[in-house]
Amino acid sequence: MPKKLVVVESPAKAKTVNKMLGAEYLVRASLGHVRDLPERTLGVDVQKNFEPVYVMAKGKKKVIDELRRAARDCEAVYLAPDPDREGEAIAWHIEELLKPGNPNKPFYRVQYNEITPAAVRRAFERPGAIDSRRVNAQQARRILDRLVGYMVSPMLWRKIRRGLSAGRVQSVALRLVCEREEEIRRFVPEAYWILGAKARKLVAPLNPFTLRLMRIDDEKANIRSAEDAERIRKELESRRLRVAEVAVREVTRRPLPPLITSSLQQAASSLYGFAPKRTMALAQKLYEGVDLGEGPVGLITYMRTDSFNIAAEALDACRTLIRKSFGPEYCPERPNVYRSRDLAQEAHEAIRPTDVRRTPESVASHLDPSELKLYRLIWQRFVASQMTPARFDQRTVKVDAVAPAAGATRYQLQASASDLKFPGHLKVMGAELKPKTEPGSKTDAEPEQRLPPLAVGEDLECLEWLSERKETQPPPRYSEASLVKALEGNGIGRPSTYAQIIATLEQRRYVSNEKRVLTPTELGMQVNALLVASLDALFNVAFTAAMEERLDLVEQGKIEWTRMLEDFYKQFQEWMKATQDSPADAGAVGRLLQALGAVREWAPPVRSGKRVFSDEKFVESVRRQAADGKRQISPRQLAALARIAARYRAQSPALEAALRETGFGALLDEAAETQPRESSLKRLAVLKDLPLGERARSFVDSLQARADAGRPLTPAQQQALGRVVLSHAAQIPDFDARRAELELEQPAPAEDRESGPLLEALAGVRQWHAPVTRGRRVFDDKAFFESLAEQYRRRRSLSDRQRAALKKLTARYRAQIPHFDRLAEQYGLALKPEAPAEPAE
Structure with a gap:
C-alpha cells in the first residue's frame, strides 16, 4: 500500500510523475487551485490587515474529499505543484485543507524544473518547506487584483453598462492597445x-x-x-x-539567448501564427510529459520563466553535442552567458530541452505537428544560443x-x-x-x-x-507577439500572466483579433477612455510596473506584503473617492416621486435575457432608498425616474409639471418622438392571435410589453419582429396587400430558375417519411416542402440555403419523381443513397 501522498496540479503531470516514483508513492492531481476568494463578495477584510476569506473553488469538493481520504491513509504528504508563485500558493492551500485532519503528519514541498526521472528523484531526496514569502507575493497579487476589479468595475456598470470589468493589469494592456489606435487615427501620412x-x-x-x-x-x-x-x-x-x-x-x-516565456510566445506567434494561449498549452504538454515508448517523460523545462539561467550539466551536454555534431569551431571557448532582467527568478532556468540529445527528428513520431514545431523551436534556440557567432x-x-x-x-x-x-x-x-x-x-x-x-x-x-x-506609415497595430513584447518591456505582468491578459481582452470583447492583429473595439475604446479619464494614475504603465516590482520584493522578503497592500489601498481610496458622482438633487427626487404616486396602471415587467425590468419596482426601490437615507440617490437614478415619468405623463398632468419644474422638460418632446413606430404596433397586432411557437410567443409578448410602456423597439428588435411576421405570412389574411403598411416590402429577389421546377416535381410525392423528433425539434419533410412552396408562391424566390435544402429533399424522394435523372443533371442534385435518416426541419 502506498505510504506517501504526492499532489500535483494536473492529471497529465500526475501520470508522468507516478511512473517515475516507486510503488510507495500515490500521486494525485488537484486540478489547479483548490481555494480562492469568493465570487460574489470582496472576500478581503481591509480592516483586519487585509485578511483574505478563502472558499472552496467551484467544483472542487470531490477533489478535496479524495485528497483528504488519501492523506489519512498515508504517512507523509509531498506537495509538488509548479515551481512558481501560483504553484507555491496551490501547495499552501492544499496544506491548509489537509493539515487539520492530519496534524501529526509531515508535509513537504518538492520542486523540480523538469519532469525527468533524475530531476524528480533528486527533488524527492531533498524535500523542503513551503516558501511563505512566495505565497505572500501571490496573495498580495490576488488581493490587489480583487480590490481593483471589485471596486472599479461597478463604475463601468454605472457609466457604460453592466457586465463590464476592469483589471489592474488587463486595463493597462488595453490602454496600450487603445493609445496605439489613437496614434494611428491621428496620423497624417506624408x-x-x-x-x-x-x-x-x-x-x-x-x-x-x-x-x-x-x-x-x-x-x-x-x-x-x-x-x-x-x-x-x-x-x-x-x-x-x-x-x-x-x-x-x-x-x-x-546568437539569440535561449527562450523564456515572453520570447517563446513572440517567436511562436511570428513563426507559426500561434496565439500565446495556444503556445502555452502546447508547452505545458511538452513539460508535463510525452510517452516516447518507455513511459512519459518531460521534454522541456518549466515554461513560465523570465530567467536566462542554464544548469551547468545542461550547458555541458549542449557544448558536447555542438562539438560532436557540428565541429569544435562551432563551440566557443567559454559558454555564452545572457543577462536576465534585474528581478528575474534566477532559481528558474530558461526554457530548454530536458535532454539536448533528443533532437526534433528523434521525437517527431511521438508529437503532433504543432507540438513538434514548438519543440524544434525550443531545441534550436537552446543549441544555437551556445554556438559561435555567424x-x-x-x-x-x-x-x-x-x-x-x-x-x-x-x-x-x-x-x-x-x-x-x-x-x-x-x-x-x-x-x-x-x-x-x-x-x-x-x-x-x-x-x-x-x-x-x-x-x-x-x-x-x-x-x-x-x-x-x-x-510615411503610422505605427502598426499590436499583434499578439508585439503586445507581449510591449508588456514585458514595460514591466507589466509576469511570465504566467501574458497569455491570460490577451485572452481576457478578447473574451471581454475589448479587442478583436483578425489575422493576429489586435484592434480595440468601440467598447474597448469607450472603457479605456472612461478609465483613463477617471483613474489615470491607477491604470498608468509606470505605476503598474512599479507594483510588479514591489511584488517581486515581497517574494524576496524585502517588503512586508500587508504593508505594501496598506500603502496601495490608502492611495487607491483617494483615487476612487475622486470618481464618485455628486448626489442627485434631493428636491428633484422628491418632486418626481410625489408625481409618480399618481400612476395607477404600470406597464408589465419586460424580460431581457435573465433580467426583468419593472418600472413600478424601480420607482418603489428609489422611494425606499430616499426614505431610509442610508444611501444617497445618484444622478443616474434621478435621470431614470425622469424618463419613467415622461413615459406615464398621460396618466396625470402632475407628471408633466414635475418634469418641467425639475429641469427635465426636454424629455417630454423626446418621449413624443420615441414612441413605438406605427408599423411595429401593426406587426404586433397581426401576431396577437396567431398560434406561435413557445419561443416566438415569448419574444413577441416581451416586445408588446415594451410597446405598451411607450418604449420604441430597437432596430434589431424591429428586424426580428419582421422575420416572425414573414415566417407566419401564410396565416395572415391579405398578407400581400398589407406588406406596405407593415413596412415589409422587400427588394426584388435574385432570379431563381431552380426552385419552381423542383417544387413542381415534389408536388407529385404521395408517400412522405414520418416526422422525426430530436430533442425539442420536429423534422417533417412534408411540412417543410409546404413551407417552401408557400414562400416561393409569395416571393417567387428562395434563399441559397433554402434551395440547397430543397435539392437534398428532392434527391431524397427521387424514387417517386418521374424523369429524376434529367432533373439531377440539370440542377446538380447529389445522388446519395436514398434514406429517410435526415428529414428536413
Whole structure:
C-alpha cells in the first residue's frame, strides 16, 4: 500500500510523475487551485490587515474529499505543484485543507524544473518547506487584483453598462492597445519618393543589381514632392554611373539567448501564427510529459520563466553535442552567458530541452505537428544560443552619377550585400528561420541581393532609372507577439500572466483579433477612455510596473506584503473617492416621486435575457432608498425616474409639471418622438392571435410589453419582429396587400430558375417519411416542402440555403419523381443513397 501522498496540479503531470516514483508513492492531481476568494463578495477584510476569506473553488469538493481520504491513509504528504508563485500558493492551500485532519503528519514541498526521472528523484531526496514569502507575493497579487476589479468595475456598470470589468493589469494592456489606435487615427501620412537605378557591369558577370539614391550634394536624399522627384530623375537620366568606393568589413551576428516565456510566445506567434494561449498549452504538454515508448517523460523545462539561467550539466551536454555534431569551431571557448532582467527568478532556468540529445527528428513520431514545431523551436534556440557567432562580409558600394560639368548637383547611389563567411549558430537553424511578416509592419530596408565583383572607377550600365512614391506609415497595430513584447518591456505582468491578459481582452470583447492583429473595439475604446479619464494614475504603465516590482520584493522578503497592500489601498481610496458622482438633487427626487404616486396602471415587467425590468419596482426601490437615507440617490437614478415619468405623463398632468419644474422638460418632446413606430404596433397586432411557437410567443409578448410602456423597439428588435411576421405570412389574411403598411416590402429577389421546377416535381410525392423528433425539434419533410412552396408562391424566390435544402429533399424522394435523372443533371442534385435518416426541419 502506498505510504506517501504526492499532489500535483494536473492529471497529465500526475501520470508522468507516478511512473517515475516507486510503488510507495500515490500521486494525485488537484486540478489547479483548490481555494480562492469568493465570487460574489470582496472576500478581503481591509480592516483586519487585509485578511483574505478563502472558499472552496467551484467544483472542487470531490477533489478535496479524495485528497483528504488519501492523506489519512498515508504517512507523509509531498506537495509538488509548479515551481512558481501560483504553484507555491496551490501547495499552501492544499496544506491548509489537509493539515487539520492530519496534524501529526509531515508535509513537504518538492520542486523540480523538469519532469525527468533524475530531476524528480533528486527533488524527492531533498524535500523542503513551503516558501511563505512566495505565497505572500501571490496573495498580495490576488488581493490587489480583487480590490481593483471589485471596486472599479461597478463604475463601468454605472457609466457604460453592466457586465463590464476592469483589471489592474488587463486595463493597462488595453490602454496600450487603445493609445496605439489613437496614434494611428491621428496620423497624417506624408508622401516621399525613393529614387534609384537597376544597373549591371559592362563585362561578365552581367547579373543586374539595384542601387538607391542616398545623397544629394553630401546631404541625405530626402525627396518630398513629385516635382522634385521628376526633376532629379531627369537629371540622372543624362548621367553615367561610376563606382566611387567599395568597402568590405566583417560583421558578426551573435546568437539569440535561449527562450523564456515572453520570447517563446513572440517567436511562436511570428513563426507559426500561434496565439500565446495556444503556445502555452502546447508547452505545458511538452513539460508535463510525452510517452516516447518507455513511459512519459518531460521534454522541456518549466515554461513560465523570465530567467536566462542554464544548469551547468545542461550547458555541458549542449557544448558536447555542438562539438560532436557540428565541429569544435562551432563551440566557443567559454559558454555564452545572457543577462536576465534585474528581478528575474534566477532559481528558474530558461526554457530548454530536458535532454539536448533528443533532437526534433528523434521525437517527431511521438508529437503532433504543432507540438513538434514548438519543440524544434525550443531545441534550436537552446543549441544555437551556445554556438559561435555567424560571420559575414558586408560589402557597401557607392556609385556616383557622374556630373556633366563642374558645379552641377552631385548625386551618389549605394548598394549593400552580405556574404556569409562562417555560419556559426545559423548552422543549427538550417535555412535560418524566417518569421512571418509581422502584421502591420512596413520597412524601407534595402532588398537582399548579391553584388558582383566591383572596382573603384569602373563604369556601370544603367538598365533602368527607378522612382517610387511612398507614404510615411503610422505605427502598426499590436499583434499578439508585439503586445507581449510591449508588456514585458514595460514591466507589466509576469511570465504566467501574458497569455491570460490577451485572452481576457478578447473574451471581454475589448479587442478583436483578425489575422493576429489586435484592434480595440468601440467598447474597448469607450472603457479605456472612461478609465483613463477617471483613474489615470491607477491604470498608468509606470505605476503598474512599479507594483510588479514591489511584488517581486515581497517574494524576496524585502517588503512586508500587508504593508505594501496598506500603502496601495490608502492611495487607491483617494483615487476612487475622486470618481464618485455628486448626489442627485434631493428636491428633484422628491418632486418626481410625489408625481409618480399618481400612476395607477404600470406597464408589465419586460424580460431581457435573465433580467426583468419593472418600472413600478424601480420607482418603489428609489422611494425606499430616499426614505431610509442610508444611501444617497445618484444622478443616474434621478435621470431614470425622469424618463419613467415622461413615459406615464398621460396618466396625470402632475407628471408633466414635475418634469418641467425639475429641469427635465426636454424629455417630454423626446418621449413624443420615441414612441413605438406605427408599423411595429401593426406587426404586433397581426401576431396577437396567431398560434406561435413557445419561443416566438415569448419574444413577441416581451416586445408588446415594451410597446405598451411607450418604449420604441430597437432596430434589431424591429428586424426580428419582421422575420416572425414573414415566417407566419401564410396565416395572415391579405398578407400581400398589407406588406406596405407593415413596412415589409422587400427588394426584388435574385432570379431563381431552380426552385419552381423542383417544387413542381415534389408536388407529385404521395408517400412522405414520418416526422422525426430530436430533442425539442420536429423534422417533417412534408411540412417543410409546404413551407417552401408557400414562400416561393409569395416571393417567387428562395434563399441559397433554402434551395440547397430543397435539392437534398428532392434527391431524397427521387424514387417517386418521374424523369429524376434529367432533373439531377440539370440542377446538380447529389445522388446519395436514398434514406429517410435526415428529414428536413
